[in-house]
Amino acid sequence: MIELYAITDDPTPPDPPLRAVESNGLTALCAPTGRREVTPDALWRHEEVVEALMESRDLLPVRFGTIVSDERAAARAVEQRKEELAASLERVRGAVELAVRAQRRDPEGDAPPESESGRKYMIAKARRLAAARPVHEPLAALARDSALQRGPELLHAAYLVDRDAVERFVSLVRRLQREHPELDILCTGPWPPYSFAEAGGRS
Amino acid sequence: MRDKVLAAPLQLDPFAPDRERLENALTRRVNADPESVERGLAQLVLTIVELLRQLMERQALRRIDGGALSEDQIERLGQTFMELDKRMEELREEFGLTEEDLNLDLGPLGRLL
Amino acid sequence: MTTTIAEQEVALVDLVDRLLGGGVVIAGDITLSVADVDLVYVGLRALVSSVATAEEKNALPRMGSAL
DSSP states (O other), X not given: OEEEEEEEOOOOOOOTTOEEEEETTEEEEEEEOXXXXXXXXXXXXXXXXXXXXXXXXXXXXXXXXXXXXXXXXXXXXXXXXXXXXXXXXXXXXXXXXXXXXXXXXXXXXXXXXXXXXXXXXXXXXXXXXXXXXXHHHHHHHHSSEEEEOOSSSSEEEXXXXXXXXXXXXXXXXXXXXXXXXXXXXXXXXXXXXXXXXSTTOOO | OXXXXXXXOSOOGGGSOOHHHHHHHHHHHHHOOTTOEEOOHHHHHHHHHHHHHHHHHHHHHHHHHTTOSOHHHHHHHHHHXXXXXXXXXXXXXXXXXXXXXXXXXXXXXXXXX | OOOXXXXXXXXXHHHHHHHHHSXXXXXXXXXXXXXXXXEEOHHHHHHHHXXXXXXXXXXXXXXXXXX
């Protein structure tokens, strides 16, 4: 059984135990499956492998836990989706992913009030969604693409940023934080482009 | 390598992991066959209902935004959505499902919600 | 620069989000099992696909004068 780590079109062979399985211009980077346990440590180690690969190539990270029977199966899987994967690779070329989450510092009434008024409910909903704009829009403007995730946070987003624009992006996050003391803004990364690897996006 | 924090607020607590949710996420993965998603029928149905509810809410907000609706319509929409919100919560409780359970992972299409 | 435990913890959230929720998915059609019967929801995939395209990825409502 082998585990897939990433898909690339870069012909540079990876360091063992990783192997390159080529299929019509695209390459699946994989290695024999190790011990199957899903712990934070295992996840970090997997991530380390993908990030090391990403230091010298553009790639699409594969979802954790993708195991196929053998190299032929890996080649087949890549072959089946060749066009989509090639297109995704093109979309993320030269870019990395940055994650941003924002919360209200005082979560006063994030949940719509238990009010009788339907209008108040709609206002509260809209206000909550709109509050994310002053943070999201400037960041999206600096990014190649963005993906918003719905969740309890005010903003939960992934931004596809050119490698050489990362510093500017982070400076902007810091500036937005200064400009919005009522919010807590967190930025992590750089990550491989997990949220932009599939055409449908992450969510 | 694990220092991924690029910009942080003074308080990191709001962004810390919910241990229980994290456990669920990790253990679910161990049992999940990458090629199939095993879910109960109720989960499937409620997820679709929730998806539609969210879409309708967002659409309504956009229309209100565009000034297309009267005060009366806004009030009625809000009441309806409040009611739907409550009903969804009751239904979830009935089937013992959390909000997370209704976020079906559809593989290449990402999460439903 | 040393990472604090708190920083590693918040990074873990974003890591798990990505590794388990993102990335390329090598899979066929969506298969849902109900009572051990595999039902391939090709229709569901098409539905979600069309909804995903219709819904603008980055649309957030403004606080218009109506509200």
